[in-house]
Amino acid sequence: NAGVTQTPKFQVLKTGQSMTLQCAQDMNHEYMSWYRQDPGMGLRLIHYSVGAGITDQGEVPNGYNVSRSTTEDFPLRLLSAAPSQTSVYFCASRLFSYNSPLHFGNGTRLTVT
């Protein structure tokens, strides 16, 4: 059982480039989410999804797109990277029930120069 798998682990982009951070889970979790972690800021929610075909914005959605075509996958797209998007990104999933705990991936460290 792999849990939540994020790829890549590290990425360096130039300003203006685009890329997709991949997230896959094999636990049949309905709910998936993306957080970014910055020093002194904790984890801030970017986007989340409660099921295939359904996505919603979190606290800091600007500059990011998501889609949920399958239960297993929830990719995060940076359309035009900016230095302010330098961060560690975490994907997390759980069962639909709000009292179910989140399961986290190991993160993607992104640097935008």
Add this chain to the structure above:
Amino acid sequence: AQSVTQPDIHITVSEGASLELRCNYSYGATPYLFWYVQSPGQGLQLLLKYFSGDTLVQGIKGFEAEFKRSQSSFNLRKPSVHWSDAAEYFCAVSSGNTPLVFGKGTRLSVIA
């Protein structure tokens, strides 16, 4: 909007000493409360959770937390800290219809 405050950014304790990490939340209804731990370069791991019932909950690695509604607090405790407990700790809250909101974290250092 719900929020979580962790007043201590960084705490240093001696190995074998007791530990208490503070967490205060702001939310009108009964919250679902969680503590997560993050080791360097890793994702977050669930330590314990509170939904209802007994206000003292036990978690993994010898941690426990107590829900105090009157103080809007959910403090994490451990009677005797080990060097391997050095990590960052996050308190988080959710309700019946909102995603999980995290505090800014408390970094724990353990000295010999």
